[in-house]
Amino acid sequence: MTTTTEVSDQYLINVKFPTRVQRTERVLEVAEAFGIGLDDKDFVVFEDLNLQIKRGDVVYITGQSGAGKSVLLRELTRQMQERGLKTAVLDETLLEPIPLIDQIGDSTKKGLEYMATTGINDAYLYIRKPGELSDGQRYRFRLSKAIETGADVWVADEFLAVLDRTTAKAIAFAVQKAARRVGATVLVATTHADLRDDLGPDLIVSKRFREKLKVEVIEEAISRLDSSPMTREELNQRILDLS
Ligand SMILES: Nc1ncnc2c1ncn2[C@@H]1O[C@H](COP(=O)(O)OP(=O)(O)OP(=O)(O)O)[C@@H](O)[C@H]1O
Ligand SMILES: [Mg+2]
DSSP: OOOOOOOOOOOEEEEEEOOOOOOOOHHHHHHHTTTOOOEEEEEEEEEEEEEEOTOOOOOEEEESSSSEEEEEOOOOOHHHHHTTTEEEEEGGGOSSSSSSSGGGGSSSSHHHHHHHHTTOOOOHTTTTTTGSSSSHHHHHHHHHHHHOOOOOEEEEEEEETTTTTTHHHHHHHHHHHHHHHOOOOEEEEESSSOHHHOOOOOOEEEESSTTTTEEEOOTTOOOOOOOSSOOOHHHHHHHHTTT
Protein backbone atom coordinates (compact mmCIF):
# COMPACT_ATOMS: atom_id res chain seq x y z
CA MET A 1 0.00 0.00 0.00
CA THR A 2 1.30 3.45 -0.81
CA THR A 3 0.68 6.39 1.42
CA THR A 4 0.95 9.97 0.34
CA THR A 5 2.17 12.49 2.83
CA GLU A 6 0.40 15.79 2.58
CA VAL A 7 2.80 18.70 2.35
CA SER A 8 1.57 21.56 4.53
CA ASP A 9 0.26 24.47 2.47
CA GLN A 10 0.88 27.14 5.12
CA TYR A 11 3.92 29.36 4.80
CA LEU A 12 5.14 31.77 7.45
CA ILE A 13 7.42 34.46 6.09
CA ASN A 14 9.81 36.41 8.27
CA VAL A 15 12.68 38.18 6.55
CA LYS A 16 14.82 40.94 7.97
CA PHE A 17 18.29 42.17 7.24
CA PRO A 18 20.70 43.62 9.78
CA THR A 19 21.78 47.05 8.66
CA ARG A 20 25.10 48.35 9.75
CA VAL A 21 26.27 51.71 8.49
CA GLN A 22 29.96 51.94 7.73
CA ARG A 23 31.24 54.82 9.86
CA THR A 24 33.43 56.74 7.46
CA GLU A 25 34.45 60.31 8.14
CA ARG A 26 31.85 61.67 5.70
CA VAL A 27 29.12 59.39 7.04
CA LEU A 28 29.77 60.82 10.51
CA GLU A 29 29.64 64.35 9.09
CA VAL A 30 26.30 63.64 7.43
CA ALA A 31 24.94 62.03 10.61
CA GLU A 32 25.91 65.05 12.63
CA ALA A 33 24.73 67.64 10.09
CA PHE A 34 21.31 66.01 9.59
CA GLY A 35 20.88 64.69 13.08
CA ILE A 36 20.38 61.06 12.13
CA GLY A 37 21.36 58.15 14.35
CA LEU A 38 23.66 55.41 13.14
CA ASP A 39 22.43 52.64 15.43
CA ASP A 40 22.38 49.16 13.98
CA LYS A 41 18.77 48.33 13.22
CA ASP A 42 17.07 45.44 11.55
CA PHE A 43 15.49 46.24 8.24
CA VAL A 44 12.28 44.25 8.28
CA VAL A 45 10.96 43.23 4.87
CA PHE A 46 8.38 40.66 6.00
CA GLU A 47 7.07 40.07 9.48
CA ASP A 48 4.77 37.14 10.21
CA LEU A 49 3.26 37.02 6.76
CA ASN A 50 1.07 33.94 6.54
CA LEU A 51 0.31 32.55 3.12
CA GLN A 52 -1.66 29.51 2.15
CA ILE A 53 -0.43 28.11 -1.13
CA LYS A 54 -2.13 24.96 -2.25
CA ARG A 55 -0.69 22.56 -4.76
CA GLY A 56 -1.40 23.87 -8.26
CA ASP A 57 -2.02 27.45 -7.16
CA VAL A 58 -0.84 30.32 -9.33
CA VAL A 59 0.76 32.99 -7.16
CA TYR A 60 1.29 36.49 -8.55
CA ILE A 61 3.71 38.62 -6.51
CA THR A 62 3.74 42.24 -7.55
CA GLY A 63 4.75 45.63 -6.20
CA GLN A 64 7.25 48.43 -6.61
CA SER A 65 11.00 48.09 -6.93
CA GLY A 66 12.68 47.30 -3.62
CA ALA A 67 9.41 46.24 -1.99
CA GLY A 68 10.45 42.64 -1.40
CA LYS A 69 9.19 40.59 -4.36
CA SER A 70 12.46 38.73 -4.97
CA VAL A 71 12.96 38.22 -1.23
CA LEU A 72 9.49 36.65 -0.94
CA LEU A 73 9.99 34.50 -4.01
CA ARG A 74 13.34 33.20 -2.72
CA GLU A 75 11.92 32.50 0.74
CA LEU A 76 8.90 30.62 -0.63
CA THR A 77 11.14 28.61 -2.97
CA ARG A 78 13.44 27.74 -0.08
CA GLN A 79 10.58 26.62 2.16
CA MET A 80 9.01 24.57 -0.61
CA GLN A 81 12.32 22.85 -1.35
CA GLU A 82 12.71 22.16 2.36
CA ARG A 83 9.35 20.37 2.24
CA GLY A 84 10.65 18.15 -0.52
CA LEU A 85 8.96 19.87 -3.45
CA LYS A 86 10.91 19.94 -6.68
CA THR A 87 11.28 23.45 -8.05
CA ALA A 88 12.20 24.62 -11.55
CA VAL A 89 13.40 28.16 -12.14
CA LEU A 90 11.98 29.06 -15.54
CA ASP A 91 14.66 31.57 -16.46
CA GLU A 92 17.48 29.24 -15.50
CA THR A 93 16.43 26.38 -17.74
CA LEU A 94 19.60 25.59 -19.60
CA LEU A 95 19.24 25.69 -23.37
CA GLU A 96 21.81 24.06 -25.61
CA PRO A 97 22.96 25.54 -28.95
CA ILE A 98 21.44 22.63 -30.88
CA PRO A 99 18.06 22.21 -32.63
CA LEU A 100 15.08 22.28 -30.27
CA ILE A 101 13.94 18.79 -31.18
CA ASP A 102 17.33 17.38 -30.11
CA GLN A 103 17.10 18.70 -26.58
CA ILE A 104 13.64 17.84 -25.37
CA GLY A 105 11.88 14.52 -24.71
CA ASP A 106 13.52 11.12 -24.90
CA SER A 107 12.10 10.58 -28.37
CA THR A 108 11.05 12.81 -31.25
CA LYS A 109 7.39 12.07 -30.53
CA LYS A 110 7.74 12.95 -26.84
CA GLY A 111 9.65 16.13 -27.75
CA LEU A 112 6.88 17.24 -30.09
CA GLU A 113 4.31 16.59 -27.36
CA TYR A 114 6.18 18.72 -24.82
CA MET A 115 6.50 21.58 -27.30
CA ALA A 116 2.83 21.36 -28.26
CA THR A 117 1.83 22.04 -24.65
CA THR A 118 3.23 25.56 -24.98
CA GLY A 119 1.98 26.19 -28.48
CA ILE A 120 5.21 25.43 -30.35
CA ASN A 121 3.62 23.64 -33.28
CA ASP A 122 5.66 24.75 -36.24
CA ALA A 123 8.00 22.29 -37.99
CA TYR A 124 10.39 25.15 -38.82
CA LEU A 125 10.73 25.93 -35.14
CA TYR A 126 11.49 22.31 -34.19
CA ILE A 127 14.67 22.36 -36.26
CA ARG A 128 15.89 25.78 -35.17
CA LYS A 129 18.35 26.49 -32.37
CA PRO A 130 17.33 28.52 -29.26
CA GLY A 131 19.45 31.49 -30.42
CA GLU A 132 17.32 31.71 -33.56
CA LEU A 133 14.02 32.15 -31.71
CA SER A 134 12.24 35.31 -30.62
CA ASP A 135 12.18 36.08 -26.87
CA GLY A 136 8.60 34.88 -26.64
CA GLN A 137 9.28 31.64 -28.52
CA ARG A 138 12.36 30.98 -26.40
CA TYR A 139 10.36 31.54 -23.23
CA ARG A 140 7.77 29.03 -24.37
CA PHE A 141 10.50 26.53 -25.17
CA ARG A 142 11.93 27.00 -21.65
CA LEU A 143 8.45 26.34 -20.38
CA SER A 144 8.26 23.08 -22.34
CA LYS A 145 11.57 22.08 -20.75
CA ALA A 146 10.24 22.97 -17.30
CA ILE A 147 7.23 20.73 -17.93
CA GLU A 148 9.60 17.96 -18.95
CA THR A 149 11.44 18.16 -15.59
CA GLY A 150 8.18 17.24 -13.85
CA ALA A 151 8.86 19.91 -11.22
CA ASP A 152 6.12 20.55 -8.64
CA VAL A 153 6.73 24.29 -8.60
CA TRP A 154 7.66 26.68 -11.40
CA VAL A 155 9.40 29.84 -10.25
CA ALA A 156 10.06 33.02 -12.22
CA ASP A 157 11.43 36.34 -11.00
CA GLU A 158 11.15 39.37 -13.30
CA PHE A 159 8.46 37.29 -14.96
CA LEU A 160 8.18 38.30 -18.64
CA ALA A 161 9.53 41.71 -17.67
CA VAL A 162 11.51 42.27 -20.86
CA LEU A 163 8.74 41.35 -23.27
CA ASP A 164 6.29 43.70 -24.96
CA ARG A 165 3.08 43.59 -22.97
CA THR A 166 0.94 41.88 -25.60
CA THR A 167 3.40 39.02 -25.82
CA ALA A 168 3.79 39.01 -22.03
CA LYS A 169 0.04 38.59 -21.55
CA ALA A 170 -0.20 35.83 -24.12
CA ILE A 171 2.69 33.95 -22.50
CA ALA A 172 1.31 34.48 -18.99
CA PHE A 173 -1.84 32.82 -20.26
CA ALA A 174 0.17 29.95 -21.77
CA VAL A 175 2.15 29.46 -18.55
CA GLN A 176 -0.89 29.15 -16.29
CA LYS A 177 -2.63 26.94 -18.78
CA ALA A 178 0.33 24.56 -19.04
CA ALA A 179 0.77 24.57 -15.25
CA ARG A 180 -2.88 23.87 -14.56
CA ARG A 181 -2.82 21.04 -17.06
CA VAL A 182 0.00 19.27 -15.18
CA GLY A 183 -0.99 20.48 -11.68
CA ALA A 184 2.19 22.48 -11.07
CA THR A 185 2.29 25.38 -8.64
CA VAL A 186 3.44 28.69 -10.17
CA LEU A 187 5.25 31.47 -8.32
CA VAL A 188 5.95 34.59 -10.34
CA ALA A 189 7.19 38.02 -9.35
CA THR A 190 7.17 41.18 -11.41
CA THR A 191 6.60 44.87 -10.95
CA HIS A 192 4.16 44.78 -13.90
CA ALA A 193 0.64 44.58 -12.51
CA ASP A 194 -1.01 43.99 -15.88
CA LEU A 195 -0.98 40.18 -15.99
CA ARG A 196 -3.92 39.57 -13.70
CA ASP A 197 -6.52 38.71 -16.34
CA ASP A 198 -4.25 36.38 -18.27
CA LEU A 199 -2.52 34.68 -15.37
CA GLY A 200 -5.77 34.12 -13.47
CA PRO A 201 -3.91 33.91 -10.13
CA ASP A 202 -5.30 32.08 -7.11
CA LEU A 203 -3.30 34.38 -4.86
CA ILE A 204 -2.03 37.92 -5.41
CA VAL A 205 0.54 39.41 -3.06
CA SER A 206 1.02 43.13 -3.68
CA LYS A 207 3.81 44.68 -1.69
CA ARG A 208 4.54 48.37 -1.58
CA PHE A 209 6.76 49.28 1.28
CA ARG A 210 7.19 47.82 4.72
CA GLU A 211 3.67 48.12 6.11
CA LYS A 212 1.80 48.17 2.83
CA LEU A 213 0.99 44.63 1.91
CA LYS A 214 -2.14 43.24 0.33
CA VAL A 215 -2.93 39.57 -0.03
CA GLU A 216 -5.89 38.67 -2.23
CA VAL A 217 -7.23 35.17 -2.43
CA ILE A 218 -9.16 34.65 -5.64
CA GLU A 219 -11.80 32.00 -5.30
CA GLU A 220 -12.52 30.01 -8.44
CA ALA A 221 -9.52 31.57 -10.17
CA ILE A 222 -9.77 29.27 -13.16
CA SER A 223 -13.41 29.95 -13.93
CA ARG A 224 -12.76 33.67 -13.66
CA LEU A 225 -10.33 33.32 -16.53
CA ASP A 226 -13.29 32.46 -18.71
CA SER A 227 -14.87 35.80 -17.99
CA SER A 228 -11.74 37.76 -18.89
CA PRO A 229 -12.28 40.25 -21.76
CA MET A 230 -10.79 37.86 -24.29
CA THR A 231 -12.04 34.32 -24.74
CA ARG A 232 -9.67 31.41 -24.29
CA GLU A 233 -9.88 30.66 -28.00
CA GLU A 234 -8.92 34.21 -28.90
CA LEU A 235 -5.99 34.08 -26.51
CA ASN A 236 -4.89 30.71 -27.83
CA GLN A 237 -4.97 32.10 -31.32
CA ARG A 238 -2.96 35.08 -30.17
CA ILE A 239 -0.32 32.75 -28.69
CA LEU A 240 -0.08 30.81 -31.94
CA ASP A 241 0.12 34.05 -33.93
CA LEU A 242 3.21 34.97 -31.96
CA SER A 243 5.23 32.15 -33.50
N1 LIG B 1 21.07 40.73 1.25
C1 LIG B 1 20.43 41.86 1.59
N2 LIG B 1 20.87 42.64 2.59
C2 LIG B 1 20.21 43.76 2.97
N3 LIG B 1 19.06 44.19 2.39
C3 LIG B 1 18.57 43.45 1.38
C4 LIG B 1 19.21 42.25 0.92
N4 LIG B 1 18.45 41.72 -0.08
C5 LIG B 1 17.42 42.56 -0.26
N5 LIG B 1 17.47 43.59 0.63
C6 LIG B 1 16.50 44.68 0.76
O1 LIG B 1 15.20 44.11 0.83
C7 LIG B 1 14.28 44.89 0.08
C8 LIG B 1 13.53 44.00 -0.89
O2 LIG B 1 14.41 43.56 -1.90
P1 LIG B 1 13.91 42.73 -3.17
O3 LIG B 1 15.10 42.33 -3.93
O4 LIG B 1 13.01 41.64 -2.73
O5 LIG B 1 13.07 43.83 -3.95
P2 LIG B 1 12.15 43.64 -5.25
O6 LIG B 1 10.75 43.92 -4.86
O7 LIG B 1 12.44 42.32 -5.87
O8 LIG B 1 12.64 44.82 -6.18
P3 LIG B 1 12.93 44.85 -7.78
O9 LIG B 1 11.61 45.06 -8.46
O10 LIG B 1 13.81 46.04 -7.94
O11 LIG B 1 13.59 43.55 -8.14
C9 LIG B 1 15.07 45.99 -0.60
O12 LIG B 1 14.83 47.19 0.07
C10 LIG B 1 16.50 45.57 -0.48
O13 LIG B 1 17.34 46.66 -0.32
MG1 LIG C 1 13.38 41.72 -7.60
